[in-house]
Amino acid sequence: MEETRIGVYVCWCGTNIAKMVDVEDVAKEVAKLPNVAIAKDYKYMCSDPGQDLIIQDIKEHKLDRIVVSACSPRIHELTFRKALENAGLNPYMFEMANIREHDSWVHTDRAEATEKAKALISGAINRVKWHESLDKRSVDVHPATLIIGGGISGISAAIEIADSGKKVFLIEKTDALGGTAAKLDLTFPYMYSAQQMIQPKIKKTNNHENIEILFNSELKDLSGYIGNFEAEVNQNGKEIKIEFGNIIIATGLKPFNPSVIDNYGYGKLPNVITSLEFEEMLKSGNILTKEGREPDNIAIIHCVGSRNQDFHEYCSRNCCMTALKFSNQISSALPNSNIYQAYADMRAFGKGCEELYTKTSRKNVIFLMFDQKNGMPTVKKAGPKDKCEMLIEMDEKLSGENVEVPADMVILMVGVEKQEKAKEVGQTVGISLCGNSFYIEKHPKLDPVATTTDGVYVVGSCQSPKDIPDSISQVNAAAARILATINKGSVTVEVTTAEVNEDMCCGCQTCISVCPYTAISFDEEKKVSIVNEVLCKGCGTCGSACPTGAIKSKHFTDQQILSQIEGLMFKSFELQEV
Amino acid sequence: MSFQPNIVAFLCNWCSYTGADLAGTSRLKYASNIRVIRVMCSGRVEPTFVLKAFQEGADGVLICGCHPGDCHYHEGNYKCLRRYHLLEKYIEQLGMDKKRIHLEWISASEGKQFAELADDFTKQITELGPCKVKEVMENIKE
Numbered sequence: 078m079e080e081t082r083i084g085v086y087v088c089w090c091g092t093n094i095a096k097m098v099d100v101e102d103v104a105k106e107v108a109k110l111p112n113v114a115i116a117k118d119y120k121y122m123c124s125d126p127g128q129d130l131i132i133q134d135i136k137e138h139k140l141d142r143i144v145v146s147a148c149s150p151r152i153h154e155l156t157f158r159k160a161l162e163n164a165g166l167n168p169y170m171f172e173m174a175n176i177r178e179h180d181s182w183v184h185t186d187r188a189e190a191t192e193k194a195k196a197l198i199s200g201a202i203n204r205v206k207w208h209e210s211l212d213k214r215s216v217d218v219h220p221a222t223l224i225i226g227g228g229i230s231g232i233s234a235a236i237e238i239a240d241s242g243k244k245v246f247l248i249e250k251t252d253a254l255g256g257t258a259a260k261l262d263l264t265f266p267y268m269y270s271a272q273q274m275i276q277p278k279i280k281k282t283n284n285h286e287n288i289e290i291l292f293n294s295e296l297k298d299l300s301g302y303i304g305n306f307e308a309e310v311n312q313n314g315k316e317i318k319i320e321f322g323n324i325i326i327a328t329g330l331k332p333f334n335p336s337v338i339d340n341y342g343y344g345k346l347p348n349v350i351t352s353l354e355f356e357e358m359l360k361s362g363n364i365l366t367k368e369g370r371e372p373d374n375i376a377i378i379h380c381v382g383s384r385n386q387d388f389h390e391y392c393s394r395n396c397c398m399t400a401l402k403f404s405n406q407i408s409s410a411l412p413n414s415n416i417y418q419a420y421a422d423m424r425a426f427g428k429g430c431e432e433l434y435t436k437t438s439r440k441n442v443i444f445l446m447f448d449q450k451n452g453m454p455t456v457k458k459a460g461p462k463d464k465c466e467m468l469i470e471m472d473e474k475l476s477g478e479n480v481e482v483p484a485d486m487v488i489l490m491v492g493v494e495k496q497e498k499a500k501e502v503g504q505t506v507g508i509s510l511c512g513n514s515f516y517i518e519k520h521p522k523l524d525p526v527a528t529t530t531d532g533v534y535v536v537g538s539c540q541s542p543k544d545i546p547d548s549i550s551q552v553n554a555a556a557a558r559i560l561a562t563i564n565k566g567s568v569t570v571e572v573t574t575a576e577v578n579e580d581m582c583c584g585c586q587t588c589i590s591v592c593p594y595t596a597i598s599f600d601e602e603k604k605v606s607i608v609n610e611v612l613c614k615g616c617g618t619c620g621s622a623c624p625t626g627a628i629k630s631k632h633f634t635d636q637q638i639l640s641q642i643e644g645l646m647f648k649s650f651e652l653q654e655v
Numbered sequence: 656m657s658f659q660p661n662i663v664a665f666l667c668n669w670c671s672y673t674g675a676d677l678a679g680t681s682r683l684k685y686a687s688n689i690r691v692i693r694v695m696c697s698g699r700v701e702p703t704f705v706l707k708a709f710q711e712g713a714d715g716v717l718i719c720g721c722h723p724g725d726c727h728y729h730e731g732n733y734k735c736l737r738r739y740h741l742l743e744k745y746i747e748q749l750g751m752d753k754k755r756i757h758l759e760w761i762s763a764s765e766g767k768q769f770a771e772l773a774d775d776f777t778k779q780i781t782e783l784g785p786c787k788v789k790e791v792m793e794n795i796k797e
Contacts, residue, residue: 149672149676149679151672151673175676177679178675178679179676180687182679183679183682183685183770184684184685184687189687193687197691200690200692509669509673509725509764510762511763511764512765517763517764529669529673529727573695591734593728593729594728615695616696616698616727616728616731617696617698617699617731618698618699618728618731618734620699621698621700621701622734633695635703638692638694638704639704639707641692642663642692642707642711645661645663645711646711646712
């Protein structure tokens with residue numbers, strides 16, 4: 078242990094860390110710790126010059142272990158491991174101390190945050206001393222892909238992959254393809270026909286020689302890992318087993334049910350309908366009330382279930398532009414009708430959208446603003462003297478007046494929410510949901526397509542509300558990633574599995590009973606447990622259960638963690654009691 | 656200086672560590688006493704780790720894992736829960752207050768909950784005062 082030479086690097090992350098942590102003081106202080114050969118602070122460790130600094134020092138100062146204290150290891154651990162590799166060191170001779178997400182960003186006292194940074198780094202230094210070189214393992218990639226969900230995202234992904242000659246399994250819970258997009262009439266902002274876009278895709282998917290569609294199906298169970306997954310699919314009560322190398326989740330969205338909002342009278346007043354019901358009406362070619370009459374006054378209410386603390390805090394991203402699209406369609410079909418838009422905020426981001434707003438505002442459309450918090454409109458039945466079916470009472474925000482809007486038809490722009498079984502699918506596949514129950518991507522900015530489980534990708538509205546172009550971009554990115562892995566033929570996987578020291582194993586088989594992957598078996602001849610490295614995922618549960626300490630969780634060994642605990646108790650030399 | 660407790664927190668990689676990261680990216684503020692150790696799964700947290708923390712001078716130990724049903728490794732958090740209950744009994748036998756250890760489920764989206772937990776647990780340990788284990792053990796050695 079004496080010869081170990083550790084290099085410690087303290088990142089400023091611009092001002093992100095340096096503002097709350099005295100990085101120069103930290104570097105000076107940790108340089109005094111045993112085995113630390115060199116300690117430096119630098120503006121951006123993840124930048125190319127930052128990484129080059131490590132590579133140079135490894136060569137120049139003969140460093141054999143590296144600690145970088147910067148952001149979360151979930152962001153840049155792999156970046157720095159790569160740098161170690163480039164310098165000829167084993168990538169596992171590395172440890173990260175998270176002094177940004179767990180320190181500078183969450184604390185307000187500079188002295189305290191600086192002291193904590195030192196402790197976290199001291200823990201990392203103590204841990205890295207016990208790190209061992211680990212070899213990477215390469216596994217073959219099964220060339221098939223599983224896609225869950227047959228909406229526009231799912232079928233676009235299927236075609237993209239199948240066209241390159243690779244096999245696709247497509248699971249769809251209903252008996253038809255198309256999802257929500259197939260229910261639309263025209264699309265914003267350019268008024269393209271949704272049917273003209275999606276029907277050829279549906280036809281192509283149905284007839285593609287490389288696509289096997291499983292209708293009325295649900296994913297029951299998933300095992301394996303990137304390159305080698307195996308799933309059990311339930312199709313009408315029949316169990317089907319399939320094998321594939323990658324997964325795309327494209328389960329889409331569900332429209333918000335507006336009957337929970339009393340103000341709007343949905344389900345009670347017959348001519349209050351949802352935006353999707355209105356799409357059906359547009360597709361049929363007739364805008365008619367339930368009584369079969371052309372409406373004189375049509376009111377469109379925005380943000381139904383969206384941007385409201387009582388329902389969903391997020392913006393559903395499609396409704397504002399769909400409402401403008403409706404206005405244009407109504408004004409063409411019924412040029413004499415009065416169109417009212419009751420909106421909370423007009424959100425017209427994206428290509429061609431602001432232009433659609435300008436164009437619509439020049440038509441005979443009246444825009445009325447309301448406050449989501451204190452001024453939700455109320456829809457009520459009109460009196461016998463009124464010349465309309467319903468009246469919408471609202472506090473118009475811009476004029477400050479209480480107004481009554483006449484309406485014969487009210488269209489509720491319903492927001493979107495997660496699918497009924499989003500949680501179950503996530504649990505089966507092993508990915509998490511965010512607070513709004515959309516799937517969490519690997520990184521919100523740098524990797525919005527992959528997930529924390531290698532080989533599993535999320536596309537379309539199951540990841541967050543999206544319009545069609547955004548969904549297709551994500552689909553193409555996921556398909557490109559998957560095709561690249563299939564093309565390469567192999568992937569490297571983590572080797573942080575468990576290992577049994579046969580001399581210490583007493584043969585009690587406790588490990589076998591706790592392993593969730595049946596990765597451990599018992600050698601009857603030697604009377605010891607054996608770990609199957611391919612099945613083991615490295616959770617470490619067996620290591621904690623082993624009464625003799627015979628099981629080692631590679632890269633999370635007892636020695637590494639116990640040593641880290643010691644290091645965490647670090648106190649600045651000046652603060653230590655003499 | 657008033658008593659500033661040392662708290663060691665074991666966080667699972669998939670849910671709780673990510674939840675703590677989210678507290679950071681959301682710029683939530685909490686007490687700086689918590690020092691985090693990342694493990695792949697809360698099922699990896701050996702009772703020895705917790706006892707070692709007290710031996711080294713920790714005043715409280717926090718363990719966080721995925722919510723039931725959400726474990727990345729299916730059921731590691733249940734294994735953790737079973738050990739936690741035994742550990743509670745064990746440290747009481749040692750004459751320690753079982754409130755010095757705490758297990759909580761924190762999902763990847765619960766940054767706010769993590770920040771609140773960090774504050775609440777720090778407050779709880781501050782009220783309990785310094786843990787004497789390290790001192791006693793050093794005295795025994797002498």
